Amino acid sequence: MLRIAMLSFAHVHANDYARQVLAHPEATIQCIWDDDEKRGMDAANSYNVSYERDLTAVLERDDIDAVLINAPTVQHTELLLAAAQYHKHIFTEKALTVTKADADRVVQAVQSSGVQCVVSLPTRTRSETLFIKNVLDQGLLGKITLMRARIAHSASLDHWFHDGSAWFGDASLAGGGALFDLGCHTVDIMRWFLGRPVSVIARVQNFSGAYDIDDNCVAVIEFESGALGILDVSWVHRAGPNPLEIYGTEGYIGRVGTRNQLVLSSQNAQIQHYPANDLPYIEPTRLPDALPMPFEQWVSACLHGTSPTITVTDGCNLTELLEGIYTAARTNCEFRF
Secondary structure (H helix, E strand, O other): OEEEEEEOOOOOOHHHHHHHHHHOOOEEEEEEEOOOHHHHHHHHHHHOOEEEOOHHHHHOOOOOOEEEEOOOHHHHHHHHHHHHHOOOEEEEOOOOOOOHHHHHHHHHHHHHHOOOEEEOOHHHHOHHHHHHHHHHHOOOOOOEEEEEEEEEOOOOOOOOOOHHHHHHHEHHHHOOOHHHHOOHHHHHHHHHHHOOEEEEEEEEEOOOOOOEOOOEEEEEEEEOOOOEEEEEEEOOOOOOOOOEEEEEOOEEEEEEOOOOEEEEEEOOOOOOOOEEOOEEOEOOOOOOOOOOOHHHHHHHHHHHOOOOOOOHHHHHHHHHHHHHHHHHHHHOOOEEO
16 A cells, blocks of 8 residues: 655645645555645545644655645755655646756665655657657657647636646746746646757747736747647637647658548548548547546556556656747747757
8 A cells, every 4th residue: 555645735636636645545644744834724624534734754654655746836855855765655736846956966866865756747658649640750740840739728817826736827936937837747748748948939928917927828848859830828728729740851740720620631541531731531439449538547556566667757857848949938049958
């Protein structure tokens, strides 16, 4: 049984993770720590476990094997380093840290301690994401020239963040806005698909004024392979699709339309055809099975020594790219990695 201390209930997904723990046959909540006493005690009462105000006291407990972090992002570094120091396995909400320098410290601490550390990046587990990765790994699109991805919703337009979630609109606590929170998913996937970045230019706006933080962003990234990546992220999105498109010298794959329809065109693939702009396309129907969700992978790694597909290094790579985009936007200059 993996005995878990929940570290903070600040994040909007904290209760979702608590329910995942309770639903898992090999995991249990031992206690809850939170620097906000009322929030922590309310959560502890809800789940019928003890509340701890002293973080060190939690990490020194022999009946705690692991921690699950849902604190504001600026607290991550302190919590991650402390958990690694006490050899507690770590599951954390994204992003890993706000800065690459802190992410490097966390990677070193985790690797030195030998604990399992998984960042919650569930897009990597989805069938369509795995299908696209397989297509790229098989070279079916030839040399990749461009990836374009949008992720957006109406958080600023509809004032989603208030009361306990108000910190999402405070850069001093969240680290960033739409790009840093929602954009994590597409930034991570682009980094996973295209490899190491070499430079980025960006524009980051506060369009709505709903919060004192970015809510509308565009970045253009150049990768070592020569591919270009175009990212756009928004909290001022009322309607429309969130497409993902990848172009190569031998084909194209994309998730398009309001139904996120997956389509593939490749001169190297044996595919059924239908006419679309005089190009052969296929709508894949046989996709890989989805992988276990990040939390399930983490529990299995902690208890059974399996290898999670999302690691602390992936979290570090994500932070590096996020920081580069924000730096490029802030300085109005190209940022080179």
